[in-house]
Each structure stands twice: as structure tokens, then as C-alpha cells.
Amino acid sequence: xxxxxxxxxxxxxxxxxxxxxxxxxxxxxxxxxxxxxxxxxxxxxxxxxxxxxxxxxxxxxxxxxxxxxxxxxxxxxxxxxxxxxxxxxxxxxxxxxxxxxxxxxxxxx
Amino acid sequence: xxxxxxxxxxxxxxxxxxxxxxxxxxxxxxxxxxxxxxxxxxxxxxxxxxxxxxxxxxxxxxxxxxxxxxxxxxxxxxxxxxxxxxxxxxxxxxxxxxxxxxxxxxxxxxxxxx
Numbered sequence: 579x580x581x582x583x584x585x586x587x588x589x590x591x592x593x594x595x596x597x598x599x600x601x602x603x604x605x606x607x608x609x610x611x612x613x614x615x616x617x618x619x620x621x622x623x624x625x626x627x628x629x630x631x632x633x634x635x636x637x638x639x640x641x642x643x644x645x646x647x648x649x650x651x652x653x654x655x656x657x658x659x660x661x662x663x664x665x666x667x668x669x670x671x672x673x674x675x676x677x678x679x680x681x682x683x684x685x686x687x
Numbered sequence: 688x689x690x691x692x693x694x695x696x697x698x699x700x701x702x703x704x705x706x707x708x709x710x711x712x713x714x715x716x717x718x719x720x721x722x723x724x725x726x727x728x729x730x731x732x733x734x735x736x737x738x739x740x741x742x743x744x745x746x747x748x749x750x751x752x753x754x755x756x757x758x759x760x761x762x763x764x765x766x767x768x769x770x771x772x773x774x775x776x777x778x779x780x781x782x783x784x785x786x787x788x789x790x791x792x793x794x795x796x797x798x799x800x801x
Contacts, residue, residue: 609787620777620792628787673784677729
């Protein structure tokens with residue numbers, strides 16, 4: 579079966595750094611996405627990785643290791659507005675996105 | 688219209704009733720998708736369409752049907768609603784299904800079946 583695992587909830591302090599991990603087992607791999615979803619809203623795109631390594635985009639970075647079936651999203655200089663759920667999703671061999679249940683990130687002042 | 692719109696925003700429906708959720712995009716995207724999102728679970732794909740005139744089944748298609756008569760519209764129909772279809776439904780679109788094409792999501796429809 580296909581499986582995406584990520585922690586259910588994490589707490590961090592404003593101004594700090596947090597790393598959200600995602601491990602996956604899927605039938606094929608055509609890339610990994612991270613989305614942000616604020617409560618009651620739609621998911622919005624953060625990043626896409628298809629090759630191993632780190633992709634940096636402002637305060638957010640995403641890392642991929644295909645051999646380990648592992649990715650992480652790194653958020654720096656945390657702001658209160660970063661309080662949201664972060665969704666990891668893998669594009670499988672049928673080009674369908676398989677989604678993790680999401681990690682709820684709580685930012686404390 | 689800018690992006691993707693969905694209607695209605697929310698709906699309470701009696702079990703056994705027929706319901707169509709509407710989705711329209713103005714980005715001329717080829718691919719469109721319907722997901723449901725339930726607490727504690729990831730988004731699950733119900734149906735998708737790679738291009739106008741074609742549709743396919745996702746992970747949880749039973750009890751749902753779709754059509755794609757043109758590029759912009761992708762309605763989702765529940766023929767006879769059941770309480771287990773209570774969920775938040777998101778429509779999404781992307782330029783194509785392949786590669787790193789991000790999916791853009793509509794605001795969602797919150798459906799309660801009693």
C-alpha cells in the first residue's frame with residue numbers, strides 16, 4: 579500500500595526554526611510537494627522536489643532524499659502567521675498525489 | 688473570476704438526496720481534481736480529469752460521479768447522499784497532471800449529510 583507519514587502536531591516559538599519531517603512509501607515517485615493549509619482554508623503550494631537535495635525559497639526550505647523515502651520542510655524565523663497545517667504529498671507512478679494527514683504547527687509567542 | 692470557485696460554500700443535505708457540487712476555473716488548466724478532506728486523514732482523490740472530455744477514478748470514487756464537458760467546469764454529483772459523505776470537498780486544477788505542476792485549490796464546500 580501507499581503511505582505518507584508525518585507528525586500530527588508540533589509546537590515552536592516565534593522567531594525560532596522548525597523542521598517538519600515526512601517519510602513515504604509509494605508506488606513510483608514523480609516528485610514531492612509541500613502545501614500549507616490555514617484552518618478553514620484551502621491548501622496552498624509551498625514547494626516541489628524531484629531531485630535529491632535542498633530547495634530554498636525565502637524562509638522556507640525543502641529537502642528530499644529519494645533513497646531514504648524522506649523529506650523535510652524547514653521553516654526559519656517563525657512568525658505567528660506560520661501557524662497552520664503543513665501537508666506532504668507524493669506524485670505516484672499514475673501521476674496522482676498521495677497526501678499525508680498533515681502536521682499542525684502551533685507557534686507560541 | 689480569479690482562480691477556482693466552488694459552490695455552494697456549505698450545505699446540509701438529507702440522506703438519499705441528490706447533490707451537485709460546482710467547480711469552475713478560469714486559468715485554462717487542462718487537469719482538474721476532486722478531493723475530500725476528513726479529520727485525521729489526508730486529502731483523498733475522488734475523481735480527476737486530465738483534459739476536457741475525459742475523466743478517471745481516484746482512490747475513493749464510489750457514490751460520486753463527475754463530468755468534464757468543457758475546460759472550465761468540473762461538477763461533482765452525489766447520486767444518493769449517505770452520512771459517510773459528510774466531509775469538506777475541495778476542487779483543484781493544474782496545467783497538467785505530470786511533473787511539478789502545482790495544484791491550485793478552490794475554497795472548498797463543507798457538506799453535512801444527515
